[in-house]
Amino acid sequence: MPPFGKVLVSNRGEIAVRVMKAIKEMGMKVVAVYSEADKYAVHVKYADEAYYIGPSPSIESYLNIQRIVDAAEKAHADAVHPGYGFLSERADFAEAVEKAGMTFIGPSSEVINRVKSKLDGKRVAKEAGTPIAPGSDGPVGSLDEALKLAEKIGYPVMVKAAYGGGGIGITRADNADQLMDIWERNKRLAKEAFGRPDLYIEKAAVRPRHIETQLIGDKYGSYVVAFERECTIQRRNQKLIEEAPSPALTWEKRQEFIDASVRFGKRIGYFALGTMEFAYSDVTKDLYFLELNKRLQVEHGITELITGIDLVKLQIRLVAGEHLPFTQEELKIRGHAIEYRINAEDPLNNFTGSSGYVTYYKEPNGPNVRLDSGIERGSWVPPFYDSLVAKLMVYGENRARAIETGRRALRDLKIGGIKTTIPLYKLIMDDEDYQTGNFTTAYIADKSELFVKKLKEKEMLKTALAASVYNRGLMRGNTRTQEEGNAKPKSAWKTYGVQAQANARVMW
Structure with missing residues (x-):
């Protein structure tokens, strides 16, 4: 029996599609909301019903509590899933959903109010004996x-x-x-x-890493931690590449993270999914609590790959009142997973956002590859929201195999019409420091000059190839004159050879 009959997802893009798939698999109907910019978006097409909630700016649509609650009531939804970002950690949104007689899929407004800010989080951590800086x-x-x-x-x-x-x-x-x-x-x-x-x-921690744990709790006081995620590869304090488990932790140190997370959760009576974020020093081996994210995390997928748990389905069941179906001892780490945030940004131009239409789109496939995407060919990537358009995740029996799969999947993923972070990730996968796990949160900043130089070289090569293809006539229209029409036809073998040398795939 499904926990709910109909669930509204108050989000957009790849996370809306990801959550909707879990809801449908559980046998429930799913409702989308959309702004003016998203009226033809993938998540709108995928839902069973969709409701317009306002103009493109998020303050008038995805951040408008009353319009979202009105849409949920109009759709006769039983529950609302906020995804991440937007209103997902707002106690007033959770309270509005609860007052309307629906279930908020996340911690209750009462629990959210116990940690309103990062300073509240530090206070609770101190009370719980969780290390703080x-x-x-x-x-x-x-x-x-x-x-x-x-x-x-x-x-x-x-x-x-x-x-x-x-x-x-x-x-x-x-x-x-x-x-x-x-x-x-x-x-x-x-x-x-x-x-x-x-x-x-x-x-500040010495040579810091950013490591987070996946806290899971039910409404009856039971807790587990589905291990950790390494989130150290960042730009401007925003994550780019995550992996699980962390290559920096021993089992003894991992247990410290687990114990610290459970103590915090118990202190505030937390339930559903939460992410405990920590700074960790490779030098001093100290860990410091940073904050609690009271929602489904962007990078939840890599935890799913190494544990076999569908976190979205589990989140829904826990909020509906079910007990945790496993203990900490029953959880096992199997292999290694890496996630690449595919952002519509230009790494050559200080990660400036790139909006526009997606003119070409090809997803990678094959063993151990997963793509959570909110775009398709013809999609409009608007300038109003977060630049994340998809998440590429790969799995391997160990970290080295996961990197190998990541290299292949990044080559196979093709997105045209907008700039993306894919070329940068290809360089990172070939970098010795990344391969050996030798990095801190300053990794991108420290290597930016080298990466930009290599990206410029690749762009120049693309330009040269495009010019060569054009000069050979392979990109021109069919403008043959009558004389050309009467001339001896060109060798098909020669034409094929030229095309093979200038394969269009190298242009992406």
Whole structure:
């Protein structure tokens, strides 16, 4: 018996499609919502029903609580799944869904309110005995106070927006001059992005990695952790490549992460899915709690690949009141998985967003490859939302085999009409430091000059090949004159040979 009859997914793109597939497999009807920019989007076509919720800007559509709740009521939905981003961690949205008599597929508004900000998270972590970085216990009121605190705990320090998320509003300061330079700028950014200018400071880890754990809990106090995900490959504090398990952890250290996560979950009575994010130092072996994400995580798929659990289906069943179907001892790590976030961005131009129509699209296939996508040929990638258009995931019996599969899948994935991060990922897979697991959160920044140089060389080669193809007449229309028509036809073998040398596939 399905937990619900009909579920509305209040999201868009690849995550909406991913969640909808799980809902359909469970025997439930699925409802989509869409903005003006998304009226022909893949998630709209895939749903059983779809409702318009407003103009393209997210503040008027995907962030408009009343319009989404109205659509759910009109569709007679029993539950609402928020996906990730947008309203997924907003207590007021969860409360509005609950007041309308529907189930919010995530922690309840009451639980969400227990950790409203990153500072709330640090407080709970301290109470639960989960390790936290030395730093301020609350918002830092002034620059003078920030300078005194930084001097006390020692540089480098991280300056963070208390109500931030998605890697926005986080800056490292290596000395007092840098702290003075970024303080007011970060306050303005926090105010613009999150409506609150509050900042706090904490000690930066030495050669930090970003490692997170998958916390799972039911409504009856049972918890497990479906191990960890390595999220260290980032640009501007936003993840690009994730993998599971982390190549940096021993089983003993992994158990520390698991224990710290369970203590936190128990402290606030958490249930459903949550992601505990940590900074981890390869040098000191210290781990520091960063924040709790109270939702399904973007990179949940790689955990599914190494554990065999469908996390979306499990999330729905737990929210519906079912018990956890397994214990920590029953969970096993099988092999290794890597995820590549396929963003509509130009790595050659400082990851500037790239919107437009998808003119060519070919998905990779074969063993151990999974693609969660929100686009197809002809799709419009609008400039109004997050740049993520698809997630490519690969699996191998070990990390080396997963990298091999990733190389092949990245070559096979073709997207035309927009710039994407695919060319950058190909370079990373060939990089010795990545292959040996020797990286920190500064990996992309440290190697950006090298990667940009190599990407420019590849772009120049594409331009030269295009010019060569054009000059040979292979890209021109059929404009033969009468004289040419009477001339001796060209050798088909020669034509085939020229085309083989300039195969169109190298253009992507």
